[in-house]
Amino acid sequence: MKIKVAIPERGETEIEARSGWTVMEALRDAGIPIAARCGGGCACASCHVHIDPAFFGKLAPVSEDETDLLESSDHYDVGASRLSCQIICDDALDGLALSLQPDSLED
Amino acid sequence: MTDNVAEMAKPLADVPSNVPADRVVDFDIFNPPEIDEIGLHEAWVKLQQSTPHEVVWTPHNEGHWIALRGKRVRAMYRDPDHFSSHVIWLPKSEGLQYGLVPTRLDPPQHTPFREVLNNAIGITVTKEVEPIVREVAVEIIEDLAPRGACNFTEDYAKQFPVRVFLKLLDIPYEDVADVKKWVDQMTRPDGSMSMEEVMENFFRYVDPIIDDRIANPGEDLISRVVNNDIDGRPMTRAEMRGLVSLLLVAGLDTVVNALSFFMEFLARSASHRHELVENPKKIRLAVEELFRRFPVVAEARMVKVDTQVDGVTMKAGDMVCVPTILGGTDDQMNKCPMQVDFNRKDTSHVTFGDGPHICAGQHFARQEARVTIEEWLKRIPEFEIAPGSKIQHKSGIVCTVEDLPLVWKVK
Ligand code: HEM
Numbered sequence A: 001m002k003i004k005v006a007i008p009e010r011g012e013t014e015i016e017a018r019s020g021w022t023v024m025e026a027l028r029d030a031g032i033p034i035a036a037r038c039g040g041g042c043a044c045a046s047c048h049v050h051i052d053p054a055f056f057g058k059l060a061p062v063s064e065d066e067t068d069l070l071e072s073s074d075h076y077d078v079g080a081s082r083l084s085c086q087i088i089c090d091d092a093l094d095g096l097a098l099s100l101q102p103d104s105l106e107d
Numbered sequence B: 001m002t003d004n005v006a007e008m009a010k011p012l013a014d015v016p017s018n019v020p021a022d023r024v025v026d027f028d029i030f031n032p033p034e035i036d037e038i039g040l041h042e043a044w045v046k047l048q049q050s051t052p053h054e055v056v057w058t059p060h061n062e063g064h065w066i067a068l069r070g071k072r073v074r075a076m077y078r079d080p081d082h083f084s085s086h087v088i089w090l091p092k093s094e095g096l097q098y099g100l101v102p103t104r105l106d107p108p109q110h111t112p113f114r115e116v117l118n119n120a121i122g123i124t125v126t127k128e129v130e131p132i133v134r135e136v137a138v139e140i141i142e143d144l145a146p147r148g149a150c151n152f153t154e155d156y157a158k159q160f161p162v163r164v165f166l167k168l169l170d171i172p173y174e175d176v177a178d179v180k181k182w183v184d185q186m187t188r189p190d191g192s193m194s195m196e197e198v199m200e201n202f203f204r205y206v207d208p209i210i211d212d213r214i215a216n217p218g219e220d221l222i223s224r225v226v227n228n229d230i231d232g233r234p235m236t237r238a239e240m241r242g243l244v245s246l247l248l249v250a251g252l253d254t255v256v257n258a259l260s261f262f263m264e265f266l267a268r269s270a271s272h273r274h275e276l277v278e279n280p281k282k283i284r285l286a287v288e289e290l291f292r293r294f295p296v297v298a299e300a301r302m303v304k305v306d307t308q309v310d311g312v313t314m315k316a317g318d319m320v321c322v323p324t325i326l327g328g329t330d331d332q333m334n335k336c337p338m339q340v341d342f343n344r345k346d347t348s349h350v351t352f353g354d355g356p357h358i359c360a361g362q363h364f365a366r367q368e369a370r371v372t373i374e375e376w377l378k379r380i381p382e383f384e385i386a387p388g389s390k391i392q393h394k395s396g397i398v399c400t401v402e403d404l405p406l407v408w409k410v411k
């Protein structure tokens, strides 16, 4: 599947992702500068992305733990925010469009 | 310390021409200076704090680089084009001999195998099997609680992950002794069997199970591994055996020792215990904080092409130790890193590695730790280290707590 990625102040790019991996892993392995400081444990929120409205509703539901973390972000948007380490790539999500947030950029 | 005599007698490597003199340190990753006096993590952090450099070189263990800063370690894990998994254990001559598929493969060869591991033990399965993990934890803890004392490493940490695995593999419980014997030989060989013999015995045992799960696939871990293909072709028997063995061994020593470090800490800190007993909902993020503060793995990468790092040239074929131990404990990654703070925000660590090989069992490991602490504190909220005992740490590829005698009052 393909993922369209917008990076703040750096424009857009498209990456190839294989199903079974998390979206965070796909971004990381494509060299996208995502912080992901806890490695995917739903514990740091530095893999926070905004999902395009066309795809947001297609994702598996958010867990309570994920919501708790997202709410702590300055860029939380209830209709768009997800932790990319909690979304599993799947061909049904082909074309998934998302944008990295200032809190998820690698420093 | 008698078994270190042989270690000390090993010759030190000569300093190669690409290593500037100010990068050379005297540090044996299997026996860091002062580990007995100050503890494992403190001994490593002492090395980190002893130099302004991000990478240093030691003549021990055939000579290798060590990355000292968490961000540097993470960057190397994320960069397989320069830092290959072709050899991941030190010393290099030993690392060249062992290693189960796909731990020593780089992308893209690594990728399809990794997908099998993700399917077998990733986020989705982890959530499904939580009740099984909890059942095993409760069983062992309820057996220990009335005794008022235990050696945590032997009586819990070494029992729990093996029993969980037997259930996940859907292997009869009567087999526990056999399986544990082989697994112990794989993770801590005592020389009584050669590695080939251990593996042969183990394969003789799993082969009929693999046959059964191909014929009658179920929901167990072996079924989830063997009924997959690798980029469109069927898996070979050797690959199936390798992946099943990897799942067994990768998730044992690591969990045993992480849990032991966590419990050593909780036994010493009443205030942290109380915080969790009063508010069990905090345990999930507390576990993350404990993984940050107590990483246990120190592996390596092999430099693939000559690469400039922090002002030095690493040559193709050079080994670099990428200690996860210096991730979360680095003051450039986290404020007051040696302090355990269950309310910490922006936790940063590399306890599970990073990049394509990041621990395939990380979600499962977190769950095993969370469930253990939840169920333990419910039954044994107050406990301490048995008076008079000295807790010993050992450093290695997987760092260990040798014994952890705990005592508590029986209700
Ligand atoms: C405290 C617990 C654990 C720690 C600290 C830990 C740490 C690690 C680290 C640092 C790596 C990276 C190796 C590398 O990059 O070369 C790794 C890989 C791996 N871990 Fe874990 N691990 C733990 C528990 C588990 C568990 C419970 C399982 C299985 C259920 C597991 C399965 C694996 C596998 C299969 C790999 C190899 C992945 C690959 O090469 O793609 N681990 N682990």
Ligand code: FES
Residues within 6 Å of the ligand: A024, A036, A037, A038, A039, A040, A041, A042, A043, A044, A045, A046, A047, A048, A083, A084, A085, A086
């Ligand atoms: S990587 Fe830390 S929450 Fe996703």
